[in-house]
Amino acid sequence: MAEATTMGLRERKKQQTARRIYRAAVELFAERGFDDVSVQEIADAAEVSKMTVFNYFGTKEDLIFRPMEEHFSDTARAVRDRRPGESAVDAVRRQFLEMVEERDPSVGLNPEASTRQVRELVLRTPVLMERAFLAAQKGTRELADLLAAETGDMMTATIAAATLSAARNALIEEHHRRTAEGETADQVAADAAERARHAFALVENGLKDYAVRA
Numbered sequence: 680m681a682e683a684t685t686m687g688l689r690e691r692k693k694q695q696t697a698r699r700i701y702r703a704a705v706e707l708f709a710e711r712g713f714d715d716v717s718v719q720e721i722a723d724a725a726e727v728s729k730m731t732v733f734n735y736f737g738t739k740e741d742l743i744f745r746p747m748e749e750h751f752s753d754t755a756r757a758v759r760d761r762r763p764g765e766s767a768v769d770a771v772r773r774q775f776l777e778m779v780e781e782r783d784p785s786v787g788l789n790p791e792a793s794t795r796q797v798r799e800l801v802l803r804t805p806v807l808m809e810r811a812f813l814a815a816q817k818g819t820r821e822l823a824d825l826l827a828a829e830t831g832d833m834m835t836a837t838i839a840a841a842t843l844s845a846a847r848n849a850l851i852e853e854h855h856r857r858t859a860e861g862e863t864a865d866q867v868a869a870d871a872a873e874r875a876r877h878a879f880a881l882v883e884n885g886l887k888d889y890a891v892r893a
Contacts, residue, residue: 697735700725702793704742709796713743713804740810743797750785751818753778754843755825767826771843772879775850779871782864787854788871790864798855819844846878 703724707716718739722729736742754771761770775786782788801807819840826836853874857867 693735696725696727696731700727700732700735701742701746705793705796705800708743708800713739713800713807740807743801743807744810744814747785747797748814751814752821753785753818754840754847755818755822758822758825766883767839767843768879768883771847772875775847775875775879776872779868779875782868785851786871787851787858788864788868795858815844815848842882846882850875850878 700721704716704721707721707724718732719729721742722732725732732742736745753774757770757774758767761767765773778786779788784791784794787794801811822843823833823837823840826839827833830836850871854867854871858864
């Protein structure tokens with residue numbers, strides 16, 4: 680019991696250290712820009728050694744991306760873990776609605792300033808934008824490979840994966856856009872579920888009646 684308690688305390692301490700380093704990095708990057716802040720300055724601000732920063736995060740870019748890495752595979756995870764009788768669209772929609780309900784930061788519904796700071800930092804830093812793009816592409820390819828392995832049809836799997844990813848990303852972008860224009864997280868979240876159902880209905884039913892020219 681004592682050993683388990685010690686391990687629990689040690690793990691909590693590690694998590695606290697990681698959060699302290701992350702917050703120090705975000706504050707410095709937001710203030711001065713990603714390229715103009717050194718890892719040593721982040722270490723000093725977090726009151727740890729430079730080696731500790733690298734032990735926890737690996738690279739300077741990981742200081743931004745490590746906390747969000749797992750979310751690039753959210754769609755693939757939803758489909759991989761879906762219930763019997765549940766379609767790929769149903770699974771991704773259900774997962775997204777659950778994340779909306781939980782106000783998950785990864786879907787743009789978290790009111791904390793650090794979430795907006797990270798997004799703005801990525802958008803204005805080319806090296807971070809490139810990594811975000813590649814990570815998103817990797818997530819879509821992971822979903823396509825999963826669907827292709829199940830169905831034996833890579834072309835349709837690729838279309839499905841790209842469409843599901845695009846719908847999800849569009850919803851997240853809408854959340855960020857409205858927040859940037861001054862709406863609160865509560866206001867954006869109020870009709871987020873309705874928007875999500877509409878978006879995934881388009882994927883589910885196709886676009887045959889969309890934008891028909893008069």
